[in-house]
Amino acid sequence: MREDDTAQRFMAEALSLARQAAEAGEVPVGAVIVRGGAVIARAANRTEEKKDPTAHAEMLAIGEALKAVGGWRLTGCDMYVTLEPCAMCAGAIVHARIQNLYIGTEDPKTGACGSVLDITGDTRLNHQPHVEKGILREECSDLLKCFFRQLRRK
Amino acid sequence: MREDDTAQRFMAEALSLARQAAEAGEVPVGAVIVRGGAVIARAANRTEEKKDPTAHAEMLAIGEALKAVGGWRLTGCDMYVTLEPCAMCAGAIVHARIQNLYIGTEDPKTGACGSVLDITGDTRLNHQPHVEKGILREECSDLLKCFFRQLRRK
Numbered sequence: 096m097r098e099d100d101t102a103q104r105f106m107a108e109a110l111s112l113a114r115q116a117a118e119a120g121e122v123p124v125g126a127v128i129v130r131g132g133a134v135i136a137r138a139a140n141r142t143e144e145k146k147d148p149t150a151h152a153e154m155l156a157i158g159e160a161l162k163a164v165g166g167w168r169l170t171g172c173d174m175y176v177t178l179e180p181c182a183m184c185a186g187a188i189v190h191a192r193i194q195n196l197y198i199g200t201e202d203p204k205t206g207a208c209g210s211v212l213d214i215t216g217d218t219r220l221n222h223q224p225h226v227e228k229g230i231l232r233e234e235c236s237d238l239l240k241c242f243f244r245q246l247r248r249k
Numbered sequence: 250m251r252e253d254d255t256a257q258r259f260m261a262e263a264l265s266l267a268r269q270a271a272e273a274g275e276v277p278v279g280a281v282i283v284r285g286g287a288v289i290a291r292a293a294n295r296t297e298e299k300k301d302p303t304a305h306a307e308m309l310a311i312g313e314a315l316k317a318v319g320g321w322r323l324t325g326c327d328m329y330v331t332l333e334p335c336a337m338c339a340g341a342i343v344h345a346r347i348q349n350l351y352i353g354t355e356d357p358k359t360g361a362c363g364s365v366l367d368i369t370g371d372t373r374l375n376h377q378p379h380v381e382k383g384i385l386r387e388e389c390s391d392l393l394k395c396f397f398r399q400l401r402r403k
Contacts, residue, residue, distance in 0.1 A: 146321035148344035149311060157303060167300035183344060186337025186361070190302035195283050204373075211373055212366070214336050219358075219365050236372070 126152040126176040128160040138162035153184035179206035185214035199235025280306040282314040284315035290314035307338035315335040339368035353389025
């Protein structure tokens with residue numbers, strides 16, 4: 096399997112979680128964390144359900160992954176997330192030492208991995224994950240666009 | 250009571266939590282969240298205990314405060330924190346709509362409220378808390394300096 100296929104396969108898992116979130120009335124964002132070729136954490140955005148603006152997919156996935164590895168760093172772990180992380184999540188990704196960060200689509204409003212801010216690329220902070228954008232970009236972007244279009248119709 | 254005295258009184262509570270954290274071997278940072286003149290959440294840094302690099306005092310205090318108000322915004326709430334929040338915590342403070350953010354001492358390495366980044370002052374994001382720095386600055390700063398000095402001696 097080519098490397099591109101691997102990235103797309105894991106992003107498809109994140110996208111599937113995002114779709115489930117949309118069905119539950121949540122802004123559709125999903126994230127998985129992978130270590131050694133296996134998914135060790137899966138999460139979707141749950142801000143509405145938990146009434147908690149910090150319950151983003153990335154934060155929940157990091158919490159799950161930390162439990163899975165039993166440690167307090169995610170060195171050697173990769174994250175696949177359908178939407179570019181915000182400042183909070185990008186900061187958490189840096190703290191957790193995620194190695195590679197694969198992003199579906201950019202967030203031009205609050206994206207903190209190059210779009211509005213660049214926290215993951217800031218060499219003044221003590222870790223910089225390798226960042227790749229545009230994995231299944233169209234599917235990730237369309238899911239969000241449809242969700243907000245339907246929301247406006249309600 | 251003058252307004253300054255109120256800020257110092259709440260920062261003294263945050264400082265007391267930070268001191269307890271130091272005794273438990275944690276980097277000494279404490280935070281309280283106040284609404285209508287009453288403390289509704291108290292937390293200290295627990296990254297070591299929880300083996301979780303996201304378990305900063307501010308994140309834990311926001312979680313507690315959200316439970317206390319039963320909602321998913323902390324509109325009208327103020328946070329007092331002994332050390333300038335990092336990118337993750339500053340992002341969470343913006344998401345939670347904290348109204349006033351009182352900071353003890355600056356963090357020249359990772360501070361995201363003006364020192365290294367300015368997430369709380371970024372008008373491209375959808376909320377900007379009012380930020381005041383230097384409440385009991387010397388006490389907050391000394392506690393951290395002593396902690397790291399002792400750590401280096403071990």
